[in-house]
Amino acid sequence: MFHENTQSNKALYSRLVPKKGGVRKFAPVMFRRLKKLGIDKTNPDELTEEEIAKFARLDIDPETITWRRVLDVNDRHLRQITVGEAPTEKGQSRKTGFDISVASECMAILALSSDLADMRERLGRMVIGTSKAGDPVTCDDIGAGGALTVLMKDAIKPNIMQTLEGTPVFVHAGPFANIRLVNITSSQNQQLMNPTVSEPALSLLIRLLSNLLVLKSMKTMRKRLVSLLLKPVLISQWAVKGSSTSNVEAVV
Numbered sequence: 001m002f003h004e005n006t007q008s009n010k011a012l013y014s015r016l017v018p019k020k021g022g023v024r025k026f027a028p029v030m031f032r033r034l035k036k037l038g039i040d041k042t043n044p045d046e047l048t049e050e051e052i053a054k055f056a057r058l059d060i061d062p063e064t065i066t067w068r069r070v071l072d073v074n075d076r077h078l079r080q081i082t083v084g085e086a087p088t089e090k091g092q093s094r095k096t097g098f099d100i101s102v103a104s105e106c107m108a109i110l111a112l113s114s115d116l117a118d119m120r121e122r123l124g125r126m127v128i129g130t131s132k133a134g135d136p137v138t139c140d141d142i143g144a145g146g147a148l149t150v151l152m153k154d155a156i157k158p159n160i161m162q163t164l165e166g167t168p169v170f171v172h173a174g175p176f177a178n179i180r181l182v183n184i185t186s187s188q189n190q191q192l193m194n195p196t197v198s199e200p201a202l203s204l205l206i207r208l209l210s211n212l213l214v215l216k217s218m219k220t221m222r223k224r225l226v227s228l229l230l231k232p233v234l235i236s237q238w239a240v241k242g243s244s245t246s247n248v249e250a251v252v
Helices: 002-006 009-016 030-036 049-056 105-112 116-125 145-152 175-181 186-191 199-241
Strands: 069-071 081-083 094-096 098-100 127-130 136-138 160-162 168-170
Touching (some): 002 009, 009 049, 030 049, 105 145, 116 145
Parallel strands (some): 069 098
Antiparallel strands (some): 081 094, 127 136, 160 168
């Protein structure tokens, strides 16, 4: 956004597609954006002024940016910050904040990816915001999909750890991605042979048990509520029939 607000279309295009040895060439990832824009040209020198403007300018609306910086620790004071206050930023300030790394969308994608190529595609399709015209802006649009894949290429491999009881356990992705999605990647499944314990399987078991407990509690509460509501009626029946026993269980 800083460069778009301070440079012309021609200057932006020259930075994106610089001449090397007197020749301009599109990087492979740039063809994804060209296809998205409906531009079927492969020679950078053949683009019109209008096509250059569409290609070089993302025109991101700062208010729609969904991606935030991440840290491995939770600092309450960094949940909302203002960036761009330095004089060199030329007034390009905006409000943003920090999330914790394991809550990043990258972790969810890591847990859902079947292999490295699939993860690359998923990372490239992540929407980081929208343009002022309302069009979604993805990681591939800003050229970050490949870099993200390089950072995550080793994370997709299985990790064997040990519980406090000494049981081997395969832990994959961050806890939010694992527990919320209850998922091990397909690639991890293919590499594992009869795993003893897995974090997602354990989280699924915990969720099932908690649901059963909730249902059991609801049943108990329902019985008590019915007993309370029927108590005056039962008392009157007992008075008429001379009964000394209740039949609440049968009614419930």
